[in-house]
Amino acid sequence: MAEYLIDDVSPYYLHMEMFVTTIREQANDEQRAYWLPLIESWKIIGAYAQTELGHGSNVRGLELEARWDNRTKEFVLHSPTLTASKWWNGSLGRIANHTIVVAQLLLPVPGAPEKYVSHGPHPFIVQVRDMKTHQPLNGVVVGDIGPKYGYITMDNAYMLFDNFRIPHSAMLSRYSSVDVNTGAYTKPAQPALVYGSLTYVRANIVHHARLVLARAVTVAVRYSTVRRQFQDRDGDKNGPEMSVLDYPTVQIRILPLLATTFALHYTGLAMRAVYQNARQDIDKGNFQSLAHMHSMSSGLKSLCTMLAADGIETCRRAMGGHGFGGGSGLIQLNNDYLSKPTVEGDNWMLTQQVAAYLIKKMTAAVNSVDSPGADETDARFKEFVRNKRSGSGKQTFNVLNSDLDIVKSFERRATTMAYEAYEQRVIKKQNWNSLLIQLHKLSKAQSQSILVTTFFEAITIDKTLSAPTKTVLLDLYRLFALYTVENEGYEFFRCNAVSQGDLDSLPSRVQDLMARIRPHAVKLVDSWMIPDYLLDSALGRYDGRVYEDLYNRAHRLNPLNRITFNPNYWEEEIVKGSGDNVANLLAKL
Amino acid sequence: MAEYLIDDVSPYYLHMEMFVTTIREQANDEQRAYWLPLIESWKIIGAYAQTELGHGSNVRGLELEARWDNRTKEFVLHSPTLTASKWWNGSLGRIANHTIVVAQLLLPVPGAPEKYVSHGPHPFIVQVRDMKTHQPLNGVVVGDIGPKYGYITMDNAYMLFDNFRIPHSAMLSRYSSVDVNTGAYTKPAQPALVYGSLTYVRANIVHHARLVLARAVTVAVRYSTVRRQFQDRDGDKNGPEMSVLDYPTVQIRILPLLATTFALHYTGLAMRAVYQNARQDIDKGNFQSLAHMHSMSSGLKSLCTMLAADGIETCRRAMGGHGFGGGSGLIQLNNDYLSKPTVEGDNWMLTQQVAAYLIKKMTAAVNSVDSPGADETDARFKEFVRNKRSGSGKQTFNVLNSDLDIVKSFERRATTMAYEAYEQRVIKKQNWNSLLIQLHKLSKAQSQSILVTTFFEAITIDKTLSAPTKTVLLDLYRLFALYTVENEGYEFFRCNAVSQGDLDSLPSRVQDLMARIRPHAVKLVDSWMIPDYLLDSALGRYDGRVYEDLYNRAHRLNPLNRITFNPNYWEEEIVKGSGDNVANLLAKL
Known part of the structure; x- marks a missing residue:
């Protein structure tokens, strides 16, 4: 409730949402047992790093690699290009010490161990900052991307890896997994579940x-x-x-x-x-x-x-x-x-996605137009096709x-x-x-x-x-x-x-x-019962005292009015009575 | 050119635009001769104060009064209500020492000198801040209204007057004037000129x-x-x-x-x-x-x-x-x-305004449909009406x-x-x-x-x-x-x-x-020849080096990355190594 009323996104937001949710949904039982207590007690702070500088919508096109090293039983995280840099990942720019990292799972081809093939993007849990100094670990470059349109309280990140090694247990393995002995891949029964x-x-x-x-x-x-x-x-x-x-x-x-x-x-x-x-x-x-x-x-x-x-x-x-x-x-x-x-x-x-679904439904309806509707959409589509064929149902x-x-x-x-x-x-x-x-x-x-x-x-x-x-x-x-x-x-x-x-x-x-x-x-708008505190609006006050509030914000609350600027270009002092002048400012540069 | 490339509105903008333009267009020759040299040499800095807290679009509804005092030969500027406060007036919040003020011109009714009647809004030139201290003059309340959506470099003002006296010469009198002896009003020959x-x-x-x-x-x-x-x-x-x-x-x-x-x-x-x-x-x-x-x-x-x-x-x-x-x-x-x-x-x-003009033109066309068109619009309207009456001209x-x-x-x-x-x-x-x-x-x-x-x-x-x-x-x-x-x-x-x-x-x-x-x-976009300096855009660079520029802004230019925050709520220090801690901050409040 406090968070909602403050109306600023918390820089810890991803910890409480995508980070913990991904562990709950994608981690196997052993991983859950290890990580959830650390997360829920805030002993670690986590984020979720999927989007990259070069890829957002096309998740399958992500470039960050997680290559299985069967000798050391580790994955090697590596960003092969600049565009492979993680980008936009909230809570990670300055705050998180751990994060989910989505990377291409590269496994050796059976029978040709020097050749690798990608099994697509998979989630890993990775520590990226030192727990004591909070500095990035060796092999990790991570920071805040700078200003953006809104979300000023959120530390959106960039992050690159340089042959950074993580253990076998880092891969979240509820639905898909890599055999630690053979490096063999087990794929999820229902791929769509990954995007739940x-x-x-x-x-x-x-x-x-x-x-x-x-x-x-x-x-x-x-x-x-x-x-x-x-x-x-x-x-x-x-x-x-x-x-x-x-x-x-x-x-x-x-x-x-x-x-x-x-x-x-x-x-x-x-x-x-x-x-x-x-x-x-x-x-x-x-x-x-x-x-x-x-x-x-x-x-x-x-x-x-x-x-x-x-x-x-x-x-x-x-x-x-x-x-x-x-x-x-x-x-x-x-x-x-x-x-x-x-x-x-x-x-x-x-x-x-919507259109693909509807085209599929329509194809099914056309192909079995006289059988009963399997659901509401199917029934409606079939009726439409029947009317079209018979030339009926034309009244508006x-x-x-x-x-x-x-x-x-x-x-x-x-x-x-x-x-x-x-x-x-x-x-x-x-x-x-x-x-x-x-x-x-x-x-x-x-x-x-x-x-x-x-x-x-x-x-x-x-x-x-x-x-x-x-x-x-x-x-x-x-x-x-x-x-x-x-x-x-x-x-x-x-x-x-x-x-x-x-x-x-x-x-x-x-x-x-x-x-x-x-x-x-x-x-009707009062029925939404949005508190004045949240609205923070002179114009939208419940009591309608619009002009008094606007004047109060300007005349009493605006700190700029405590400063008296000197508007004359031929005088050195910039703020009256401050001693600040152009020569001083130039000297500081 | 420098102003254009800097791409921030100057707080002196109104001085160079509406202030000087209004003096040029609305001042009489004597007023021009006095004020233009002061303006052009920047000896005074001016603004333009028309809009009020309670009135923007309805200019005739402005509440600020300029009442003629025939004994002292002065106008008395007075804001009778809170909503009469000038509002939004650029360059006036912190910068200007003079301003055009638009106020209801109140003149005594001939024969009944105690009764006043408004002749509508008129422009006056008024000094509002002391030329030496830059403090508001007695009887003037003026300041900056505070943050708004954009225009962060502009000092938009609020301003109220308390029985503030200005001389007869303050009223800009190219088109309308008040007789200094009798208080009689001369109205402009063509009222629309005022809005030129x-x-x-x-x-x-x-x-x-x-x-x-x-x-x-x-x-x-x-x-x-x-x-x-x-x-x-x-x-x-x-x-x-x-x-x-x-x-x-x-x-x-x-x-x-x-x-x-x-x-x-x-x-x-x-x-x-x-x-x-x-x-x-x-x-x-x-x-x-x-x-x-x-x-x-x-x-x-x-x-x-x-x-x-x-x-x-x-x-x-x-x-x-x-x-x-x-x-x-x-x-x-x-x-x-x-x-x-x-x-x-x-x-x-x-x-x-557009619709009123077109309705007037159409009325004229309907009323003289067979005479030659006075202009393009008139000819087109007449043809339309003739076709409508004859039932022709229906092809698309x-x-x-x-x-x-x-x-x-x-x-x-x-x-x-x-x-x-x-x-x-x-x-x-x-x-x-x-x-x-x-x-x-x-x-x-x-x-x-x-x-x-x-x-x-x-x-x-x-x-x-x-x-x-x-x-x-x-x-x-x-x-x-x-x-x-x-x-x-x-x-x-x-x-x-x-x-x-x-x-x-x-x-x-x-x-x-x-x-x-x-x-x-x-x-086609290159033909606009907008310089990279003005675009200030990693995405819109002429050379297309989008990702390098984005990375440079994040990794090298973002000062936030020089600060290491402590993400743990159970530790006092907020910024690592700074000595700033919660107790210190609370003590300062």
Whole structure:
């Protein structure tokens, strides 16, 4: 709780997350028994070093080598090139003394012991700094990479190895192992398991996105209610100025994002449930839900972090001049969050995974179109293919008057695009890379469909909601969905998911929905109950005392005002009364 | 040139720009003769204080009062509320000793000398700090407002006045004045002239946007050419990894922005020419081009700063992990530039001015539809109305095969939307505020049309271009235009500006154009000739030595690596060997 409220990422963060999680998930029982007590008592501090200077997305392309020396029974860690330097690894730049290191496992070819072959990247646990002096061990070069966009409290590392020897026990061997006597390799039964923790991290990112966006929307809604500017042009010229949130051009930037926070909330919960169920299945040896979970978490990570990152900046700009000021409370939030569209799977890279999954599902559906659906997606795909063959199912949906039809409209668009991708790739054998933009759009359509469906089902199922609350939530659902349709209008039209008449009516419908939500906007952001302490925002204060707080930060708290600069170039003294002058400064250089 | 290369805004910036410009444009001859020599010799340092804590966009709502005291022949500056505090005023927080102050001019009502009436905001020149001690004068509270998103080298101010008296000569009186004997007011002949310098600033912002975006695109194109990741999925698995700029999903983010830099270039030049011509007309007493210039500069300021600001961030994200690092050179560029969508007219506010102008033009066209067009816009509007009445002119344009048809397609969309806005406001008498979103879209369509038209005309007219250069520029023109059409597909379709068949073909046409431009991408960014010194970017180096530079910045230049932190919570010393420990630090607090 203290960490959350302080709102700075801890330089010990990786120790508590990826380091310990990797030991728990990838270490064998003996390794767990040795390392976990040291980690949990903080006797060692660990990090996680995977990404390199030259390789991030392409994990199989990592260059750091772990070569098995069968004579000494050691692995030799070696960075053959500059680009093999580990890079970006948090908690490792100045803090950690141990780290997980992901390296290419090089083993001798059976029968030709001088020849080595790579078995791909594997995790090792490695001590890199002396426990007493905290200096890098011989053969290790490690340090902090310097400033970056956000995350100023985190010590991201570079690290190179020069023929650095580690014992056989360093290789985490729950799923794959090297025989200490023969150097023979045992590969994991289910390779995807190695990436389990990454799926966990992605599911958490989806859940986290809602709170980040809720912070920005809380500030924007509260400030734009307090802020007044201009009388109504067609109204009383001497009346009070209007709250800026009463302008449709401010509403259209903030209120769809308010609706998005709730969409993200319900999808975050659903994503967690899917992850936990899949995890339980896997523990029972059932891997059927793995592909679905992987696709869902990849697509949602991509879409939700984009919605949140862009949403913060939209909120900030919607607040005009004061949004650029430090009193907004959004500057560090924005700088820190801008890492999220890139880390843990680049948002554009990830969409390929979703598309590949959907093309596979569509291929299966086409090939057994008359058998019962194996799951929801399969059933929907089969119905689509049957309708396509029979020429039926061509009516569009009534998205303006039926909440369920909105769900169906999003489904049809995503299904149509999945079919088109299947046609291009499977039937027409198009080059994969030539389809990437189309596949990215497919993933987005699919993930938007999940958001809309989950939002609608959550409101419908929840019997604890009072009637007025449910009414407002349904309006938020409609706003989120129809605003999305409007922005991607032609795609919905092209996929026969929305009629031209409905598309022409969308702008005024969206405006009507915003007018209905406007009176509830402050209460809706208050319902997130984000404390002022965390917001750290003059504009977003719960009590609305925006201007007093801004003035206090400037006039009383800004230490710069205690210094009196001398603005005249022809006088030597720089700060009045300090004795500092240009000659002094030059002498120091 | 030094200032430009240093790439930090100078805290003296307002002295050299708005301060001296306002004296030149708003002071009468006597005031000019007194102040300009002091300004030009830096004997005084000036700023420009207009915006207040409570009012930015609504200049007429400023609260600071300048009340004429006819007994003492002085104005009394007074801030009646906290929100009347000046705010954001650059160069004034710590540096300036003088400033332009914009305040409500309060004059006694003739015949009722105890009653005062406001004649609106007027500029005054005011000394606010002592010339020897640099301390605020009695009756003035002034200081720096503290941190903000970017512009860390600028001292933005807050400032309040407590019945602070300034002489009659303080009011800048080129266009309006107060009679020193009677207190009678003379108003300017042409009120719009007062805002002349703002139009100048906006025209400059349009011209500046191209260079800012060119910097980001230069970095992105160079880095994504050097950066390689993954072999071709359908190609040789053991071949070299692909340049990431060969992936369509990287191209679609960077290459349309490369095309945008050239679109902004030609429109920036055109905007300057329009401004200079209008200025010459005005000096001759001809105000006909004022409204067109004002509308054009407002709409383009809004669109071009949005394209540049969003473009920087798109480039940054397209560079993956290293885009988040300090080596990108885009962090300060982004932080500083993010002020531009807000300052000098908020990007959403400004679009009302464009729409109001177009509605007025359309009203005039409708009312004299058969007379010859007074200017290009008038002729186009009249033709549209005539076609509408006769039911002709319904064929769409061949945007895939005719460069001129692209221009016509953008014009038809903008004209159709201008007519719709006219219908809503003039015929149906809709409330102005209820139309704001629609008017914003109209302004965007109009400004996009200007960008496309100007780009096409510039290439067509320029006889100095070699044939190969012209071919590439035409492809950039097509990419910029068709990418824009694709993103606003439904609007073009709805306005009968592009056919459904053409819209369906757009994605593959855009992809073809990108493939054609790709081999020229590095040369095209090189043609901007932005020096490495200004780029300050490991990723964007002219020589492509990206990884060496990143490593140098981390391993050799980062001073943090000279400090060895102690990571153990149970030991007192924080920095190894420093003697600093927790007890010492607590004792200091």
